[in-house]
Structures are given as structure tokens and as C-alpha cells.
Amino acid sequence: MSRETGKKFVVLTSQRSGSTWLISVLNQIEGVSAYGELFLRRKSARSENQWDTDFARPRFVETEFPNLMKRPLTTFAYLNDLYHKPGAVGFKLMYSHMAKHPELLAYFMLRRIRVVHLVRHNCLDVLISRAVKRKMNRAHVIAGQPEAGEVQVEMNPESLIRRLDTRTKKMMNARKMLKWSGLPSIEVGYEDLTRDGTAFQNICNFLSINSGYEIPKSKFVKIRQRSQAEVISNYAEIIEALKGTPYEGFLEEREDQSMQVKQF
Secondary structure, three states: OOOOHHHEEEEEEOOOOOHHHHHHHHOOOOOEEEEEEOOOOOOOOOOOOOOOOOOOOOOHHHOOOOOOOOOOHHHHHHHHHHHOOOOEEEEEEEHHHHHHOOHHHHHHHHHOOEEEEEEOOOHHHHHHHHHHHHHHOOOOEEOOOOOOOOOOEOOOHHHHHHHHHHHHHHHHHHHHHHHHHOOOEEEEEHHHHHHOOHHHHHHHHHOOOOOOOOOOOOOEEOOOOOOHHHHEOOHHHHHHHHOOOOOHHHOHHHOOOOOOOOOO
16 A cells, blocks of 8 residues: 555544544644545535635535436545545544445445544543533534533433443444454544544554644634533433443543443
């Protein structure tokens, strides 16, 4: 595999896993073009307030093809045009997008596209982030914008285990798919990315990117700055619901325990 081939990549992930932050940081490195959710099945709302207005690429659903061309040929043509751009080129792909476009896997395998599997080990934090997003009616906070502040959310303890199971199984299925496909891949945890620069440097090395010694500064700030107990109004119920389960270690007050989920 040539060095140039190794620079074509995809960030495989799920919602609320820090992928927009990662894409924004990668895109600031010279010679890197990192895009958002190109296979999201809705047209993007372009405005001056969009963080990626200056470099955003039309999504697959927004792209016109010859009348007789159908999937998977349209998918392959779209990706060929994307990856034809020089330098390190990649985009963000959600698990759900992969399921709706199974031909993507065939393309990745044929072209040996590198996969950065971005996960957020603490699935409870993912659910909290989703709840805060709904409450604020905003997916991200850019530096200088009003933050979440005193926002509180209530979580349903009765459905919590089922939702955590679902997220965990999706992550495990993605791991199995990557192993089966033989695609060159690296798994990186969001928690590790926010801890220090080692995990980010591992990504850059994997993609043959020269990033220097420091992580470029992102435009984004964490949407949740406060503790779980401060954000979840019924935190005592959540503690009780997770007690004695494989997910108990996700609770911040039990952070001395491992955050790795037991295998089912």
C-alpha cells in the first residue's frame, strides 16, 4: 500500500461520541480534508452559522448523477470523486449510515480505506449528551456561544438498561465487522482523546499525517461541563437502576471502577 493510499480514511462512529470535534481538529492540519456526515439522508441547511461553511462538501443525497446511474454505482462515483482530492481525505460515517448503504463496505475493502473507529466507552454519558442536546435544541456549542449552563434533564430508569445494551451491541457489531473485513483500522476512545495528546497522535500516525506535537485547537467546547449528578435531576434513580449491572462503572461516583463493559 502506498503512503498516499493510506491517507484516505473514514471515521466510523455513532452519535454523541465526539466525532464533530475530531473532524474539526483533523481539518485544521495542513494537507488534511475531513468532512462531516456525507451520507446523512437529508440536505444540509447552509448558513453563515455553520462551522464548516467554508469547506463543506455536498452530501450524497444532494449530488446529481446521470439518470441511468443507480446505486451502488452512484455511491462508488461519489466516493471516487471525494477521494480523488490530494492529501489526507476522509469523512464521518455513522453506524446507521453504514447499515443503509451496505455497498460502502465493499468500496472500503476494495480501496483499502483506513478506518478510525471512534467510540465513547461511557455509554451513559452518550445518553446524557443526547438528552442535553434535545433540551437545548442544539447539537454543538462553538466557543463564544452560550453554554448549557444550568440545564437539567430527567432520564427514564426503566428503559436505561435496554438503551445501554443497544449502544453497546452496536459498538461490538462494528468491531466484529472491522475484524471480518480485514480493513486497516484503529479504535480510539473519546475519553482518551480528551485526556491527553497520545490518542490523537496515534490517529495521525495511523493515517500518515504529520500533526506536529500539539493538538490543533477546536472551535467546539463540551456541551456538558457539569457532573452527571448536577445534570440528571433524578440521579439517585439512575444510580439505583445501574447498581449491580455491567454498567455501574459508568457512574461518575464509581469512577474508580473500570469503565469497560462486560461481554454479553
